[in-house]
Amino acid sequence: xxxxxxxxxxxxxxxxxxxxxxxxxxxxxxxxxxxxxxxxxxxxxxxxxxxxxxxxxxxxxxxxxxxxxxxxxxxxxxxxxxxxxxxxxxxxxxxxxxxxxxxxxxxxxxxxxxxxxxxxxxxxxxxxxxxxxxxxxxxxxxxxxxxxxxxxxxxxxxxxxxxxxxxxxxxxxxxxxxxxxxxxxxxxxxxxxxxxxxxxxxxxxxxxxxxxxxxxxxxxxxxxxxxxxxxxxxxxxxxxxxxxxxxxxxxxxxxxxxxxxx
Amino acid sequence: xxxxxxxxxxxxxxxxxxxxxxxxxxxxxxxxxxxxxxxxxxxxxxxxxxxxxxxxxxxxxxxxxxxxxxxxxxxxxxxxxxxxxxxxxxxxxxxxxxxxxxxxxxxxxxxxxxxxxxxxxxxxxxxxxxxxxxxxxxxxxxxxxxxxxxxxxxxxxxxxxxxxxxxxxxxxxxxxxxxxxxxxxxxxxxxxxx
Numbered sequence: 001x002x003x004x005x006x007x008x009x010x011x012x013x014x015x016x017x018x019x020x021x022x023x024x025x026x027x028x029x030x031x032x033x034x035x036x037x038x039x040x041x042x043x044x045x046x047x048x049x050x051x052x053x054x055x056x057x058x059x060x061x062x063x064x065x066x067x068x069x070x071x072x073x074x075x076x077x078x079x080x081x082x083x084x085x086x087x088x089x090x091x092x093x094x095x096x097x098x099x100x101x102x103x104x105x106x107x108x109x110x111x112x113x114x115x116x117x118x119x120x121x122x123x124x125x126x127x128x129x130x131x132x133x134x135x136x137x138x139x140x141x142x143x144x145x146x147x148x149x150x151x152x153x154x155x156x157x158x159x160x161x162x163x164x165x166x167x168x169x170x171x172x173x174x175x176x177x178x179x180x181x182x183x184x185x186x187x188x189x190x191x192x193x194x195x196x197x198x199x200x201x202x203x204x205x206x207x208x209x210x211x212x213x214x215x216x217x218x219x220x221x222x223x224x225x226x227x228x229x230x231x232x233x234x235x236x237x238x239x240x241x242x243x244x245x246x247x248x249x250x251x252x253x254x255x256x257x258x259x260x261x262x
Numbered sequence: 263x264x265x266x267x268x269x270x271x272x273x274x275x276x277x278x279x280x281x282x283x284x285x286x287x288x289x290x291x292x293x294x295x296x297x298x299x300x301x302x303x304x305x306x307x308x309x310x311x312x313x314x315x316x317x318x319x320x321x322x323x324x325x326x327x328x329x330x331x332x333x334x335x336x337x338x339x340x341x342x343x344x345x346x347x348x349x350x351x352x353x354x355x356x357x358x359x360x361x362x363x364x365x366x367x368x369x370x371x372x373x374x375x376x377x378x379x380x381x382x383x384x385x386x387x388x389x390x391x392x393x394x395x396x397x398x399x400x401x402x403x404x405x406x407x408x409x410x411x412x413x414x415x416x417x418x419x420x421x422x423x424x425x426x427x428x429x430x431x432x433x434x435x436x437x438x439x440x441x442x443x444x445x446x447x448x449x450x451x452x453x454x455x456x
Contacts, residue, residue: 011434018408020415045441052390053409058291061304065286069279071312076275124341126334127317129325133416135425164424184423186400188340 008036013043017050112174112203113230117223119171120192120241123182130167130182140168144179151236153179153195156257162186174198174237189244191253198237203230211251218254220247229254278318281327282311288328288411289335295406296339298395310335332413332421336403340423393443401436404429 009029015021016029033040061067122128132143137155144153147170155165168181173196180194200219209220221228227247230239231254240254289310293303314321314334321330394402400422407418408429419429 011430014434014437015430018415046437049390049437049440049444050409053394053405056391056394056410057388058287058294058410059300060287060290061300064290064304064307065283067304068283068286068308068311071308072275072279072315075312075315124337125317126313126330126337127320129330129333130420131322133329133420135419135427164428166420166423188423190423 007032008039009033013039014046017043017046113208113221113228114223115173116192116194116228116230116239116241117226117243119173119180119194120190120226120243123192124190124243128169128171130180131169133167135165135167137165140165140181144168144170149177149179149195151179151195151197154233155181156193158183158191158253158257161253161256163191174202185244189242191245191250192241193238194241195233195236195238197235200230200232200237202237211255213255216255216258218251218258220251222247227251231258233258274318278315282314282331285328285331289331292332292406292411293335293339295394295402295410296336306335306339309338313338326417328413329417329420332407332411332417333423336407336421336423389447390440390444393440393447396443397436397439401432401439404432405436405440408433 009016009032012021012025012029016026021029033043119128123130132140134140134143137157140155141153144155149170155168158165162185163183164185166182166184168179171178171180171194173180173194176197178194178196180192182193183191185191200217203219204221207221211218211220216231218229218231221230225243226241227243227245227250228239228241229250230237232238238254238258240250240257242250286307289307290303293306293310294300297303297306310331314331321327394405397405403422404418407413407421408415411418413421415426415429415433418433419426422429424432
């Protein structure tokens, strides 16, 4: 068997270069370097490259900061105008709002697929960001347990389907805490999964496909470009949402990963 | 929602600027690497900061603002690339890269180091930038985020939407491939290359 000092460190060389090796690993790599011309040459080449990359000439356009401040001014002015208009129309708006709230309460059940699509869009647009960044499902499950969402969270490992876990957050859904986690595919498609205490019976009664297979029922909704597949796992409702995948792929993911209580 | 119901306070704006503007140069540097065009890079940075400002009310204090800004930047850029390049991928880029990697494996790193330091090669920044631009996208993005954007592995992985281990592997392979491409530049310049 090859001794530690004889084993070439591979990408630990760049970890050393980037200051990410500590303690025993650092000492082991440095021991190896003392006796290996090839690895010393590779480390120096990587160091040379890093230095040259940092020195690639780069000129920040002189007007960029001014342009950005002007764009922010325009955004502030637009918000000001909206606020102004809101105050002017407040009495009428209040009446409309009251009617809307009444309607909303009446059709509250219809909101969940739209709310799920809004969550997906917020993450895609960077408005909502994950609180715990990790690519390890087990780490995220532990984090959800310590964050106290109130139910067991099973974070799917979708690496075999080219979907890499980004991380997760504790959110709100259907009036209670939710566990939300996101994946991204190699070509940038975002897939969102969210779990919350509730019942499929609270979803809209129509306007969806109901697919039953091997004892599992998945309800598939469309909102805009997003496909949303909901199913029940005991007291918890789960959904998968994506806007860059065909709906049958989203449904297939749900059937592949769901663990129905049979 | 909060932003549309209350007039924007100058404190809110000041807080945003003091958090975001220090990263302007790094954002533009990476945006330029992604777009290869100064005007497009400026547009991308402006769109990033405008989108960040609109959602700043949701920004939790204590969150890594640099990772947040780069995540938005990369998300806008990735959507643009996706719109421009919506076509089926026949072979995964990583598999393709494996094949290429075998062809560019450097046997003599000692010689490579000496070759890079050869005074006959002036190594202008444009040569290194061109070699970087020729890297396949996942590897180029990893190198750009870490070496141009000066992000940590964790921040870069969050921005690129991949696990830290994947980012680290792409970074290493991207840097190795860059070294191989520069060796070809040296060979073309008539230097003895092993």
